Amino acid sequence: GRHLGHHRRHRAPREVIVIKRYDPAPPHVVEYHERVVERPVVIHESRPRHVRWQPRHEYRSATPVILGGIIGGVVGNRMGKGRGRDIATVAGVLLGGSIGRDLAHDH
Template sequence: MRTWAILGLVVSLLAGTVQAGREWDDDRERYQKPKWKQKDYAVIRSVQPRYEQISQPRQECRSEWVTETVAQPAGPHYGGTIIGGAAGGAIGTQVGKGRGRDVAIVAGTLIGAMIGNHVADPTRGTASAQTVNREVQRCRQVNDYQQQVRDYQVDYEYRSQVYSTTMQRYPGEPGSRLPVRVLVELDD
């Protein structure tokens, strides 16, 4: 029983020490925080815009006319084939008797069609060339540069002291009021 009492006493002492340490940390933070804040106004002395150069890429295109030679294959000519086939078939009817005559008609028609096709278009294997003008658009990327206000260098006076800072927005004309936040802390 005595052991349990001693153990309980040790645990409660340790818990009290930890709690006291936390309170001491809270007090230290409380003393480090600012004691007083106030809003006031300063007078703007000068405002200087600071610029940066910005690149904006864009496409620049122009058209030009190009002359080129285009090969054009010859189209089929059926007139010579039909006339040659008919003439060959007519000649085939004059040759042979019976089944031989039928074979002669078919052979005459085929041979006549091939000859008629060749006679109608002797340049069939070669393609004709034609000169053509066409419009071509050529584009390239160019950069346009322009200046843009990056921020403002501001000099202002507060209680006979001149301070300098940079601001993202325009604060106002020199001589106008600028809202400031005054922070008073203890001097250690």
């Protein structure tokens, strides 16, 4: 037979709507009314799956990028003469910084 997908119902996050009332009430009195709206969420899946959440790392050090750029610039500066040396230095800085960033993301 043919396997039909699973249907799972999830509750959506509650939406709270705050209404500020404007009428002859004293200015320091504010009334709040809440209206809760719930909507079902249906997920169609062909087979069960495991989903793992991994938090994003907010802090990333710029040190590997800077060191990679410096090393790349030094290496590039030792190549060629005149305008060619300038181009090699800039290319070394960019390539070294990129390599430093990639190495930092892998660890």
